[in-house]
Amino acid sequence: MLRNLLTALAFTGAERTLKRVILTTGAKHYGVHLGPVKCPMEETDPWIEGAGRPPNFYYRQQRILKEMSETSVGKGGGGWDWVVTYPNDVLGIVSGNFMNLVTALGVYAVICKELQEPFVFPGSREFYTRFDSFTDSRLHARFCRWAALEPDCKNQAFNVVDGDVQSWQTLWPKLANRFGLTVPADQFKGQDEKVVPLIERPPIIEQKESMGLEEVKRGEVRMRIDLSAWADRDEVKKAWERVA
Incomplete structure (x- = not known):
C-alpha cells in the first residue's frame, strides 16, 4: 500500500511538491512481540530479521521509504525525504x-x-509490578509536526515516548478510582495464569554474547483473564448492550 501510494505520487507528478514523508511504526520494530529485547531499545539496534525470524512489515515499509526517496524528483531539484517514528x-x-x-x-x-x-487486573502479577512506558498521542502529534519541519532530522528514525516510567501497580488503582471500582486485595490469589509461549529465539539472543549473558529465556505471555473469552460471555454482551 505504501509503495502504491508513493508510486502514484511519482506517476502523477504530485511528488514534485512533496517535501517529507512521516511514517509511524512502533515498538514491534524491536521485536517486543517475539520475547525479551535489549533494554533500553535504541534506534541503532540491529533489526530482528533473517533465518528463522518472522517477517516484520515495519522493516519493509522503512526500506520502501529509503529506496523510493533516493529516486524521487522534487520541484527545483532533489526529492523528498523521510522520518520514521x-x-x-x-x-x-x-x-x-x-x-x-x-x-x-x-x-x-x-x-x-x-x-x-x-x-x-487481567495480566500477570509479574507484569503488574514491573515498569512500562507509554506515548501520549498529543506528544507524538507534536513530535511529528516538529519532524516534518526540522531540516536536520531527515532520513532518520526516532523513538518517541513520554520519558517517564509507569507501573500498573500504581495505574490500576487510579483507574479503578476513576470509574468508582474496587481492586480486590487478593486479586492474584486462587486463579491460574494462562501461558502462551513465544518463539524459541527471543530478540535479545542476537546480542547475548556481547552483553555477557550466558542464558536467555524464551519469552511468554501470561494472563489471568483472557479478555477475548471474557468479552464472549453472555452477561458481558448483555451489559454492553445496556451501556453502549
Missing part, C-alpha cells in the same frame, strides 16, 4: 479507535461496574 503503547482518545489501550481499558472498567464485578 517508533512510539510505544500510544494513549489517547479518538472516536471509533478500538485498538487504543485507553478505549479497551475503559470498556473493561465500564462493564465491570455494570456487572458489579471486582476490577481485577
Whole structure:
C-alpha cells in the first residue's frame, strides 16, 4: 500500500511538491512481540530479521521509504525525504479507535461496574509490578509536526515516548478510582495464569554474547483473564448492550 501510494505520487507528478514523508511504526520494530529485547531499545539496534525470524512489515515499509526517496524528483531539484517514528503503547482518545489501550481499558472498567464485578487486573502479577512506558498521542502529534519541519532530522528514525516510567501497580488503582471500582486485595490469589509461549529465539539472543549473558529465556505471555473469552460471555454482551 505504501509503495502504491508513493508510486502514484511519482506517476502523477504530485511528488514534485512533496517535501517529507512521516511514517509511524512502533515498538514491534524491536521485536517486543517475539520475547525479551535489549533494554533500553535504541534506534541503532540491529533489526530482528533473517533465518528463522518472522517477517516484520515495519522493516519493509522503512526500506520502501529509503529506496523510493533516493529516486524521487522534487520541484527545483532533489526529492523528498523521510522520518520514521517508533512510539510505544500510544494513549489517547479518538472516536471509533478500538485498538487504543485507553478505549479497551475503559470498556473493561465500564462493564465491570455494570456487572458489579471486582476490577481485577487481567495480566500477570509479574507484569503488574514491573515498569512500562507509554506515548501520549498529543506528544507524538507534536513530535511529528516538529519532524516534518526540522531540516536536520531527515532520513532518520526516532523513538518517541513520554520519558517517564509507569507501573500498573500504581495505574490500576487510579483507574479503578476513576470509574468508582474496587481492586480486590487478593486479586492474584486462587486463579491460574494462562501461558502462551513465544518463539524459541527471543530478540535479545542476537546480542547475548556481547552483553555477557550466558542464558536467555524464551519469552511468554501470561494472563489471568483472557479478555477475548471474557468479552464472549453472555452477561458481558448483555451489559454492553445496556451501556453502549
